[in-house]
């Protein structure tokens with residue numbers, strides 16, 4: 001199973017600012033020595049040694065995930081603004097000829113998880129087949145609502161691809177393609193949200209955004225540990241710093257420290273920090289990541305847990 005991130009930002013799309021690009025250039029130029037820029041190889045090496053925020057960006061698109069099984073069957077997760085670019089990529093394949101088939105799973109329908117849907121071109125191509133799954137009731141009506149004429153010029157019916165919608169009760173196993181089994185768990189989030197656990201050949205991927213865990217919740221965390229238990233990869237909502245998570249009770253999101261506590265308790269192998277706050281620039285996200293690593297070092301001396309930051313284009317093999 002593979003996962004690729006097309007949108008990692010929470011709440012609202014947040015494109016990189018021109019002043020941020022200027023700042024990155026100024027930083028890089030101030031750090032480079034003549035030796036660093038004498039050849040394409042030395043430039044590559046120099047950039048590779050810099051902080052991520054100096055030479056790249058985490059990305060501004062909202063939640064959009066691509067999952068592939070071992071036969072390359074496509075499963076999409078949510079349709080934030082990043083899904084538009086995945087759609088353009090898919091148009092170069094069988095989806096451009098109306099011969100594509102994919103499954104599509106939805107966690108919930110807050111704007112940052114559906115705003116890319118109207119701009120997803122493969123839906124306009126007749127004979128493409130999309131099968132939708134969600135433990136959120138009424139997903140078809142919720143998506144249609146976004147296409148009401150007061151909000152968007154093209155009606156939902158303008159999508160000529162074949163679409164079928166399936167409600168999957170919480171906890172009930174369902175198949176995605178021939179190889180992946182999935183089931184959901186309800187998460188604490190305003191308006192509700194569902195996490196999904198995907199399994200193929202004994203490997204597991206859990207997507208858990210948007211979810212709120214806080215210290216008050218830690219007493220009854222055991223009921224969730226069984227669900228997260230032993231995940232090879234856990235993608236988790238880490239929108240807030242620890243301090244913010246104490247101030248923003250009931251806002252529906254978590255912090256990296258709580259995510260780390262949960263991942264360690266559940267024996268997770270890799271934690272992916274996800275749903276980055278739209279007000280955080282790349283430098284702040286670098287700092288949030290470093291702080292998360294420091295926190296983990298205190299409680300994970302044996303280094304059992306790996307923590308990575310989600311960024312647009314990140315691909316993981318599970």
Ligand SMILES: [Zn+2]
Nearest residue numbers: 010011112210
């Ligand atoms: Zn969200």
Ligand SMILES: [Zn+2]
Nearest residue numbers: 108110189210
């Ligand atoms: Zn949400």
